[in-house]
Amino acid sequence: MGVKIAILIGVSEYKDIGNLDACLCDIEVMHELLKQTNNYNEILFIKDNLNSRQVKDQVIEFVKKHESSEEEIDQVFFYFTGHGKASSSDVHFLLSDYENAKLNDTSLQNSEVDSYLRLLSPKLAVKVVDACYSGATYIKDDEQLVEKTLRASIRTQELKDCYFMFSSQNDEPSHAQRLSYFTESFVQAVLDQDAGTTIRFKNITDRISDTFNSIYKDEQTPKFINQANLTEDFCFVTTELKEQIEKKLKNIGAVTSEPVVEVKEEYSLIELVKQEAGDYCTDFSEITNAINKIGEKLEEFTLPNHIADLYELSVNKEFINRGMSIANIGKYESVLKLLEKKQKDYFVNVIYEEEEEPTNPYGLAVWDVFNKKKEKKPIDLEVLSGEIPFDSISIEFKAKYPSLKSYKCTLLIFLSRLNLLILNSVAPYKEIAWNQFETEKEKMKWTYREIKIKHTQNLIDTIQRILGQCSDIIIAELNEKFAMQGTATE
Numbered sequence: 408m409g410v411k412i413a414i415l416i417g418v419s420e421y422k423d424i425g426n427l428d429a430c431l432c433d434i435e436v437m438h439e440l441l442k443q444t445n446n447y448n449e450i451l452f453i454k455d456n457l458n459s460r461q462v463k464d465q466v467i468e469f470v471k472k473h474e475s476s477e478e479e480i481d482q483v484f485f486y487f488t489g490h491g492k493a494s495s496s497d498v499h500f501l502l503s504d505y506e507n508a509k510l511n512d513t514s515l516q517n518s519e520v521d522s523y524l525r526l527l528s529p530k531l532a533v534k535v536v537d538a539c540y541s542g543a544t545y546i547k548d549d550e551q552l553v554e555k556t557l558r559a560s561i562r563t564q565e566l567k568d569c570y571f572m573f574s575s576q577n578d579e580p581s582h583a584q585r586l587s588y589f590t591e592s593f594v595q596a597v598l599d600q601d602a603g604t605t606i607r608f609k610n611i612t613d614r615i616s617d618t619f620n621s622i623y624k625d626e627q628t629p630k631f632i633n634q635a636n637l638t639e640d641f642c643f644v645t646t647e648l649k650e651q652i653e654k655k656l657k658n659i660g661a662v663t664s665e666p667v668v669e670v671k672e673e674y675s676l677i678e679l680v681k682q683e684a685g686d687y688c689t690d691f692s693e694i695t696n697a698i699n700k701i702g703e704k705l706e707e708f709t710l711p712n713h714i715a716d717l718y719e720l721s722v723n724k725e726f727i728n729r730g731m732s733i734a735n736i737g738k739y740e741s742v743l744k745l746l747e748k749k750q751k752d753y754f755v756n757v758i759y760e761e762e763e764e765p766t767n768p769y770g771l772a773v774w775d776v777f778n779k780k781k782e783k784k785p786i787d788l789e790v791l792s793g794e795i796p797f798d799s800i801s802i803e804f805k806a807k808y809p810s811l812k813s814y815k816c817t818l819l820i821f822l823s824r825l826n827l828l829i830l831n832s833v834a835p836y837k838e839i840a841w842n843q844f845e846t847e848k849e850k851m852k853w854t855y856r857e858i859k860i861k862h863t864q865n866l867i868d869t870i871q872r873i874l875g876q877c878s879d880i881i882i883a884e885l886n887e888k889f890a891m892q893g894t895a896t897e
Contacts, residue, residue, distance in 0.1 A: 408481065409478060409479035409480050409481035409530070410448040410449075410473075410476075410478050410479070410480055410481065411446050411447045411448055411480075411481050411482040411483075411484070412447060412448060412449050412450070412451075412469075412473055412480065412482075412483055412484070412527075413441050413447045413449075413450045413451065413483070413484040413485070413486070414450075414451045414453075414466060414469065414483070414484070414485045414486070415434055415437055415438055415441070415450060415451065415452050415453065415454075415486045416434070416453045416454075416462065416466075416486070416487045416488075416489070416500070416515075417430050417431060417433055417434025417435075417437075417453070417454045417487075417488045417489065418430060418487075418488070418489030418490070418501065418502055418503050419431040419434075419454075419489070420503055421490065421501070421503055421504075421505060422503060422504050422505070422506075423505065423506060424490060424501075424505060424886045425490075425882070425886060427488075427489060427490065429585060429586055429587045430488040430489050430537075430587065431454065432585055432586050432659045433488040433537060433586055433587050433590040434452075434454045434486075434488055435454065435655065435659060436586065436590065436594055436652070436655055436656060436659070437486055437488075437590060437593075437594070438450065438452050438454075439651060439652060439655040440594060440597065440648075440652055441484065443645075443647070443648040443651050443652060444641070444642035444643075444648065446482075446642055447484070449469075449473075451465060451466065451469045453465060453466075457502075457503060458502065458503055458504040458513075459502040459503070459504055459505075459512060459513045459514065459515075462502050462515070463515070466515070466523065467523075470523045470526055470527060473527055474526050474527055479530075480527050480528065480529040480530070481529065481530050481531065482529055482530065482531045482532075482533065483524055483527050483529040483531075483532050483533070484533045484535075485520060485524065485532070485533065485534045485535070486534075486535045486536075486537075487500045487515070487535070487536050487537070487538065488536075488537040488538070488587060488590060489501060489502075489538060490505065490538060491536065491538025492510065492514070494510065497516045497517055497518050498516070498517040499511075499514035499515070499516055499517070500514055500515040500516075500517070500520070500536065500538060501513065501514045502514055502515065507887065520534065521534075524569075528567075529567075530567065530568065531567070531568045531569065531570075531635065531639055532567070532568070532569040532570075533569065533570045533572075533608065534569070534570070534571045534572070535572045535593065536571075536572065536573050536574065537574040537587045537589045537590045538573070538574060567634075568634060568635040568636070568639065569633070569634050569635060570608045570612070570631070570632075570633050570635055570639070571631070571632040571633070572593075572612060572615075572629065572630075572631055573629060573630040573631075573632075574587065574588075574589035574590075574627065574629055575589070575627035575628060575629060575630070585659065586656075588619075588627065589615070589627075589629060592614070592615045592618040592619065592629075593611060593615060594652060594656075595614075595618065596610065596611045596614035596615060596618075597611070597641070597642070597644060597648075597649075597652070598649055598652060598653070599614065600644040601644070602644055602645055602646040602648075602649060603644070603645070603646075604643075604644055605640050605642070605643050605644070606640070606641050606642060606644055607637070607638065607639060607640055607641060608635070608637075608639050608640075608641050609633075609637040609638075609639075610641075611641060612629075612631045612633075615629055616629065616631075685861075686825055686859050686861055686862075687824045687825050688824050688825070688860055688861065691793065691794075693860060693861065694793075694795060694822055694860060695794075695795055695796060697827065697860045697863070697866060698795050698796045698797065698798075698820065698827075699796055700863065700866065700867060701800075701818075701820070701866070701870055702724065702796060702797065702800075704867055704870045704871065704874075705722050705800060705802065705870070705874070706722060708720070708722075708802070708874050710804075710878060710881075711878060711882070714878075714881065714882060714885065716807070717806065717807055717808065717811060717885075718804045718805060718806055718807060718811075718813075718881070719803075719804075719805045719807060720802065720803065720804060720805075721802070721803045721805065722800065722801075722802050722803075723800065723801045723802075723803070724796070724797035724799070724800055725797060725798075725799045725800075725801070726790075726797060726798055726799065727788060727790050727798055727799050727819065728788070728789065728790045731799060732787075733787055733788050734787075736799075736817065736819070737817070737832065737834060737846045737848050737851045738832070738848055738851050738853060740785075741853045742788075742819065742830060742853060743757060743785040743786075743787075743788070744785070745830070745853070745855060746785075746788065746821070747785055749821070749828060752823055752826075752828075753821045753822060753823045753826075753828055754790070754791040754792050754793075754821065754822055754823060755788055755789065755790050755791060755792075755821050756788070756789040756791065757785045757787075757788060757789075758785070758786055758787040758788065758789055759783040759784060759785055759786065760783075760784050760786045790821070792820075792821070792822050795820075795822070797820075798819065798820045798821070799817070799818070799819050799820070800817070800818040800820075801815055801816070801817050801818075802815070802816040802817075802818075802874075802877070803815055804816070804877070804881060811885075812835040812836060812837075812884065813835065813836040813844065814833060814834065814835050814836065814877070814880070814881060815833070815834060815836065815846055816831065816832070816833040816873070816874075816877045817831065817832050817833075818830070818831045818873070819831075822860070824860075825859060825860065826857045826858060826859055826860065827857070827858050827860055827866065828855060828856075828857050829855065829856050829857075829858065829869065829873075830853055830854070830855045831853070831854060831855075831856075831873050832851050832852060832853045832854070833851075833876070833877050833880055834846040834847050834848065834850045834851040835847050835850060835884075856869055
């Protein structure tokens with residue numbers, strides 16, 4: 408039987424961009440997990456704030472040592488937690504002395520890591536990347552390009568069986584509390600496994616997906632690229648392993664999130680009806696109170712101290728059908744497209760304009776009669792929300808200095824007796840003429856959340872999360888432009 412080796416790299420402190428405290432916890436927990444599996448003959452564990460030259464030297468020395476060994480390598484497990492960035496030709500894992508002008512020199516490139524894996528010729532290569540891309544800042548290329556780059560790397564480096572796991576899509580931030588959400592989910596997948604059983608890598612990716620579809624829905628979407636038969640084992644789970652990991656989590660103050668488990672109990676029909684009805688509003692004041700709480704949260708919002716002096720905030724509350732046209736909202740077609748699917752569940756009607764398809768160019772009357780069709784094109788909305796305080800909010804982040812971009816965050820609210828449907832987008836402004844601005848629609852992306860009106864805390868947390876993401880986008884742009892120190896938002 409061959410050997411299993413691992414390379415673990417955690418970068419939590421950076422010279423010129425924001426620090427990531429959670430990454431230190433990530434790397435310590437993953438190191439403990441791999442140790443407790445008793446599967447790995449040697450683990451290269453890099454967690455101190457070493458510069459790129461020191462990190463690369465250690466990795467190369469480790470690779471050369473095992474490449475020259477006569478032992479067959481069954482598995483190489485590579486794990487990185489820290490900042491990430493994509494260029495037009497590769498994905499980069501940023502090291503502590505990262506400089507934008509020296510991207511290749513101060514990062515580990517994805518293709519570079521795959522080259523090391525190829526040199527080791529393992530039966531199975533596993534690469535886990537929990538990289539805080541900070542939304543649009545660190546991953547700017549479109550998703551197809553990034554995925555094409557990753558898959559091309561597998562082919563070019565002639566990797567055999569492999570599992571690649573990435574914490575988020577290219578246009579999403581990777582979030583964290585005490586632990587990064589992705590690493591937390593990886594560890595929790597192992598803890599959820601019954602002692603005395605074996606967990607496969609496929610089990611882990613499935614459970615991570617389930618966690619992000621339930622607990623962290625709409626936060627980020629992990630990316631998995633597999634080229635394996637899906638039967639490969641990660642480890643045999645023992646009681647001692649679970650106890651030691653729980654102890655480690657407790658020592659660093661990290662509490663993992665339990666997955667949503669459906670508990671089935673026997674209820675009578677009337678009990679089921681009453682249980683479901685409890686979430687529905689019976690008084691319109693419940694709805695207006697929920698909308699007012701959103702307004703209060705928006706009015707309280709302030710930017711982080713280190714950028715608060717750079718922008719002037721203003722909050723504008725409006726009504727879509729009263730004095731405001733849906734056509735004035737950036738990428739409103741995307742909003743209409745979503746509401747076409749959702750209108751049956753909310754107090755809103757999509758208004759259509761009928762268009763006829765071109766007639767047969769040969770002028771055949773019979774063909775025209777049987778083949779002429781009408782296509783409905785959504786053009787507007789009729790909002791039937793009643794006397795609510797507002798249903799559209801725009802938050803202006805007006806730059807105080809001409810060298811900075813201004814931003815606009817837009818929230819649209821649609822309601823039913825049960826849920827609020829909240830759509831939001833954020834985009835920078837561009838100056839199209841002297842003192843004339845418009846949002847950069849190509850950078851605008853609408854996302855939505857459905858929150859039960861009576862779940863007040865969840866509603867408040869959602870608004871806080873949206874506002875935090877707006878701050879993250881602005882801070883990330885500043886990080887990249889000015890290489891600011893200490894602007895971590897994770």
